Amino acid sequence: MSSQKMHRRxxxxxxxxxxxxxxxxxxxxxxAMAAPKGQKPAxxxxxxxxxxxxxxPFWAVVKQGMMDAAELYGCKAEIDLPGSDLALQQKKFQEAxxxxxxxxxxxxxxxxxxxxxxxxxxxxxxxxxxxxxDDKEGAAGNKRLCYIGQNERRAGYVIGRTLFExxxxxxxxxxxAHVAMCGEVPTAMYAQVRFAxxxxxxxxxxITSIELFDGGGIEMTTVEQRMTAYLLAHPETTFxxxxxxxxxxxxxxxxxxxxxxxxxxxxxxFDTTPGTVEGLKSDYVLxxxxxxxxxxxxxxxxxxxxxxxxxxxxxxxxxxYLVTKENIExxxxxxxxxx
Amino acid sequence: xxxxxxxxxxxxxxxxxxxxxxxxxxxxxFSPGHRFVDPRxxxxxxxxxPDLGVVALGIGVLMICxxxxxxxxxxxxxxxxLFAQLLIAGVDPFAALALMIPVGASLGLxxxxxxxxxxxxxxxxxxxxxxxxxGVLYVVSGLMPISxxxxxxxxxxxxxxxxxxxxxxxxxxxxxxxxxxxLGIVLHLGRFGNWIYATGSxxxxxxxxxxxxxxxxxxxxxxxxxLCAFAGIMQATRLGSxxxxxxxxxxxxxxxxxxxxxxSLRGGVGNMLGIxxxxxxxxxxxxxxxxxxxPVFGVNTFIGLAVIxxxxxxxxxxxxxxxxxx
Numbered sequence: 001m002s003s004q005k006m007h008r009r010x011x012x013x014x015x016x017x018x019x020x021x022x023x024x025x026x027x028x029x030x031x032a033m034a035a036p037k038g039q040k041p042a043x044x045x046x047x048x049x050x051x052x053x054x055x056x057p058f059w060a061v062v063k064q065g066m067m068d069a070a071e072l073y074g075c076k077a078e079i080d081l082p083g084s085d086l087a088l089q090q091k092k093f094q095e096a097x098x099x100x101x102x103x104x105x106x107x108x109x110x111x112x113x114x115x116x117x118x119x120x121x122x123x124x125x126x127x128x129x130x131x132x133x134d135d136k137e138g139a140a141g142n143k144r145l146c147y148i149g150q151n152e153r154r155a156g157y158v159i160g161r162t163l164f165e166x167x168x169x170x171x172x173x174x175x176x177a178h179v180a181m182c183g184e185v186p187t188a189m190y191a192q193v194r195f196a197x198x199x200x201x202x203x204x205x206x207i208t209s210i211e212l213f214d215g216g217g218i219e220m221t222t223v224e225q226r227m228t229a230y231l232l233a234h235p236e237t238t239f240x241x242x243x244x245x246x247x248x249x250x251x252x253x254x255x256x257x258x259x260x261x262x263x264x265x266x267x268x269x270f271d272t273t274p275g276t277v278e279g280l281k282s283d284y285v286l287x288x289x290x291x292x293x294x295x296x297x298x299x300x301x302x303x304x305x306x307x308x309x310x311x312x313x314x315x316x317x318x319x320x321y322l323v324t325k326e327n328i329e330x331x332x333x334x335x336x337x338x339x
Numbered sequence: 340x341x342x343x344x345x346x347x348x349x350x351x352x353x354x355x356x357x358x359x360x361x362x363x364x365x366x367x368x369f370s371p372g373h374r375f376v377d378p379r380x381x382x383x384x385x386x387x388x389p390d391l392g393v394v395a396l397g398i399g400v401l402m403i404c405x406x407x408x409x410x411x412x413x414x415x416x417x418x419x420x421l422f423a424q425l426l427i428a429g430v431d432p433f434a435a436l437a438l439m440i441p442v443g444a445s446l447g448l449x450x451x452x453x454x455x456x457x458x459x460x461x462x463x464x465x466x467x468x469x470x471x472x473x474g475v476l477y478v479v480s481g482l483m484p485i486s487x488x489x490x491x492x493x494x495x496x497x498x499x500x501x502x503x504x505x506x507x508x509x510x511x512x513x514x515x516x517x518x519x520x521x522l523g524i525v526l527h528l529g530r531f532g533n534w535i536y537a538t539g540s541x542x543x544x545x546x547x548x549x550x551x552x553x554x555x556x557x558x559x560x561x562x563x564x565x566l567c568a569f570a571g572i573m574q575a576t577r578l579g580s581x582x583x584x585x586x587x588x589x590x591x592x593x594x595x596x597x598x599x600x601x602x603s604l605r606g607g608v609g610n611m612l613g614i615x616x617x618x619x620x621x622x623x624x625x626x627x628x629x630x631x632x633x634p635v636f637g638v639n640t641f642i643g644l645a646v647i648x649x650x651x652x653x654x655x656x657x658x659x660x661x662x663x664x665x
Contacts (some may be wrong), residue, residue: 055473055583060482081482214638216625217585219392220578225622226638228383229629232374246584253577257383274486274580337483 002327015200040074042305047077048096048299051107052188054083056155056218058245058293059271062132075102076300083218084185086110093117101109103127103304108135108142109189127307130295133189145307148299150291150319152190156197157272158320162287163239163266164205170266177238179210182227182247186214191243194270198241209236218246227254231265242269247336249275252284260284273321280328290331291319294338354656355601355613359620366627374630382509384622386502386577389515392618393570394586395593396519397563399614400526402597404559405539405606407589408459411567411593413472415586415643418443420480423581426490432497446472447564451557469570469590470578473660476583493579498601502577511573515615518566523611535559540607595642596621599649601656620649 025266044242049066053059063079070077080096082088090113096104096119104121108114108130121128122143132149135141159209160179167174179202183191195212201211215223224248231237240255243250248269262283269276270289279285295318306312323331331339366375374380394411418439425435426629450468454461461644481509491497503510526532537545538552545552567586575581600617602609 051404054587055477055482057482057484057582058586060480060484060583063482083478216638217588217590218584220582220585221387221574224589225383225387225625226629228387229380229626232377232380232383233371233632249582255377257386259379272584274484274488275578278488278579335486 008337009161040072042073042075042301042308043095044328045073045075045305045308046099047075047103047105047301047304048099049077049105049131049297050089050093050096051079052082052084052089052109053079053081053107053132054218055081056246057249058271061337061339062293062297065294065299066190066301067297069301073301073305075301075305079297083123084188086113090117092302093121097124097126099119101126102150102222102308103129105129105131105148105304106144107132108147109133110323111135111137111141111189115142123206127304129300129303129307131300131315132293133193136193146303146313146315147302148316148318149296150289152193152319153197153200155289155291155319156194157200158197158322159194159241159268159270159287159289160198160201162164162205162322163241163268164207166286167238167266170206173208175206176236177209178234178236179207179239179241180230180234180237181210181212181241181243182215182223182230183212183243184218184223184246186212186243210260212243215243215247220246220250224245224250224253227251228257231255231258231260237265240265240267244269245271245273245276245285248279248285248288249273251276251333252279252282255284272331274335276333277328277332280323280325281332283325287322287324290321290323290339291321292321292339293318352612354652355599355616355620357601358652359616359623362620362623362627366630370627370630371632372536375627380626380630382458382507384619384626385512386509387511387660388619388622389509389511390465390570390574390577391589391592391596392515392615393518393566393573393620394563395596395618396515396611396614397559397566398593399597399600399602399609399611399617400522400535401556401559401563401600402594402604403526403539403606403609404535404556405542406454406556406559408447408450408463408560408593409465409590410446410468410472411460411563412586412588412590413469413506414564414567415571415574415589416583417446417472417571418568418583419575419585420476420485420583422572422575423485423487424567426487427485429558432491432495433500434472436497436501436569436572439572440565443568443571444561444565447560447562447567448557450584451560453510454560455553455556478583478602480583482583484583486579487575487581488579491576498576501573511577512574514569518569519611521616522562525613531555531558536607538606562600565646592621595646596646598653599646602654617649621646 059081066077066079080092082092106128118128128144130144130147134147181195199210216226219316267285268287274292276288299316422435422439450465453464534550534555537550538555542552596618597614599620601613624642628641
């Protein structure tokens with residue numbers, strides 16, 4: 001390290017970059033420090049996050065991560081939230097390419113639709129990385145440079161296994177159990193893949209009755225209405241899951257609507273929105289997976305910067321953090337902004 | 340009075356309640372174990388339907404006046420966000436509610452002024468405002484959910500006031516019915532109701548009669564805005580938080596409910612009883628189909644078909660009445 005005093009921001013920038021891929025190297029440190037004093041490492045760069053997301057709590061956290069990294073690195077970054085409209089998302093991607101950014105982080109939520117657009121963008125010299133959702137075949141299915149996000153199938157498996165183990169410990173006959181999972185947008189790839197992961201766990205525990213049902217969108221009341229009706233229509237339900245943050249947020253209210261006591265139906269899901277946190281504290285929700293989506297927004301910026309600087313393409317698994325009543329106290333103050 | 344009870348009201352007054360009763364009886368009879376009338380199910384319907392229902396009541400009045408408001412899906416969460424901000428600033432929840440109602444009405448007034456002053460279709464104006472306010476909401480909220488439980492705990496007076504229980508009846512249902520009664524009185528028993536029907540059925544004739552149709556429309560937009568604020572706060576209180584996805588899709592669901600309730604898309608036709616029942620018919624179909632264990636992915640298909648069917652029934656009823664009175 002040179003005698004030049006290292007600024008706190010520079011230090012954070014370098015540390016974060018290192019954490020992104022475990023890539024702390026003398027070269028990187030010296031390069032980052034080579035930026036003139038007072039200038040941030042990625043000044044002048046412009047990155048775009050093209051997602052399928054909507055204005056819901058999950059994407060608010062991704063956006064927060066993106067903004068924090070952009071602030072730290074001194075670059076400009078923007079996020080598109082087309083509300084699960086694939087055609088609109090593709091239009092946003094084309095607009096992003098046309099704006100000639102220094103990199104695009106793309107949610108690859110379709111195995112075919114993104115193959116050619118990504119190839120074309122790469123051919124035009126615009127680096128494209130995957131975030132949040134990847135092609136089912138990974139790099140073999142899509143030519144994106146790398147992927148930052150949760151292994152969705154594994155996450156589904158982890159939450160499924162957690163609930164089923166709890167059921168087994170309670171003495172529930174799992175061969176007669178029914179597993180219901182509410183997908184706010186059940187056709188979305190994340191819901192399908194997470195459901196496949198839960199099904200993997202169900203197979204392992206000998207559970208044969210399992211269903212993914214339509215929550216009717218991302219509007220809270222609509223989802224709660226659908227879930228309540230489903231639960232009353234299927235009194236055989238033993239395990240109730242939300243495939244995403246909205247469905248998981250509503251679990252506690254749904255179980256109360258159906259007259260269930262805490263723990264009577266074993267419930268869990270994804271993300272740590274305020275409603276889910278209350279559910280964990282009141283024992284209506286057993287566990288939830290925090291996919292640490294803040295990191296997806298944060299590292300999207302960091303990795304695109306690293307690619308521009310050093311052509312680095314790290315794959316980063318952000319997810320699988322299991323939140324239960326035991327660790328909720330730490331998570332709660334961060335819910336909605338960083339978790 | 341006769342005129343207001345005219346305009347198709349006679350038959351539509353009968354047709355919508357009939358549809359409601361038939362729908363109710365079908366799901367009562369055919370849902371396995373009669374789960375449709377399970378007190379838990381009825382309580383859930385009564386508790387959750389007013390979130391959309393309260394706004395739909397205002398939309399019904401506005402559509403009778405001949406206009407649309409698609410911006411509700413953004414005005415509602417925006418009011419919810421501002422309410423949360425007031426709580427954070429230390430404002431008492433009751434005072435915050437009282438402050439937000441006129442704020443909502445003001446947002447409605449902006450729509451009213453834009454529609455009446457530009458002469459452009461309200462569909463386009465309010466669609467633009469839907470996008471505008473949602474953009475504003477994105478910027479000011481950063482899409483972050485805000486827990487309001489520290490300010491309005493689940494056992495607080497304010498929570499009971501908006502989302503509690505009176506015996507077995509959810510307070511939300513009482514608010515919905517109370518607002519429906521008030522708007523029903525305004526629509527059917529007051530002079531202003533006459534002006535609304537006249538403005539919606541034939542604005543030129545209404546103006547010739549000395550009715551300030553611009554003022555009538557602006558007041559109707561203000562009613563919608565005020566109800567958006569109320570519904571947004573009521574929903575946030577039940578959820579325990581503001582979320583930016585509140586109200587998404589309400590703009591079209593409200594229109595569907597109101598149309599099912601017998602309100603004409605062309606204006607001038609409809610009644611408050613039909614509007615209130617239309618809201619419940621839509622909700623009952625959604626709920627009942629799931630209880631019938633219709634594949635959940637197919638529920639929207641049936642709702643779409645039901646809306647078309649009810650519109651045809653209402654049109655026939657209105658046409659028959661028009662022929663009889665011609």
